[in-house]
Amino acid sequence: MTDCVFCKIVAGEIPSSRVAETDRLFAFRDIQPHAPTHVLLIPKEHVADSAADLGPDDAGWLAELMGLAATIAKDEGLEAGWRIVTNVGPAAGQTVFHVHFHLMGGWTDR
Ligand code: AMP
Ligand code: ZN
16 A cells, blocks of 8 residues: 555655564564553554454464464563554544554553
8 A cells, every 4th residue: 555654664765663573574663662661563564454353264374473472572571561452443543544463561560
């Protein structure tokens, strides 16, 4: 998608702080973190605007994404606790319409 900020990040047209990458997935640091560690995981291809558009055909990359999230959580030292969030629609706070998952952790005060 030509006007999608995350497609531009994958294409290298917008700089990002890359955390991990596979053939299908890209992970990078959120520019406005809501946790001490806040990483976004996305499919490189613009396969859906949000999780509302996902179905059985997406099982492969979704499973890979969950595994990558667990690997990143270990690498980032988040063993004490982390969460995965995906916002669907403006009412839930979605601002970028390229399906993505927030990996957050690193709190020391809870
Ligand atoms: P959401 O609100 O669920 O759509 O999440 C979009 C996230 O993308 C927000 O947390 C933003 O801070 C983040 N974001 C937007 N633009 C960039 C960017 N260029 N690099 C890194 N993160 C970004
Ligand atoms: Zn996109």
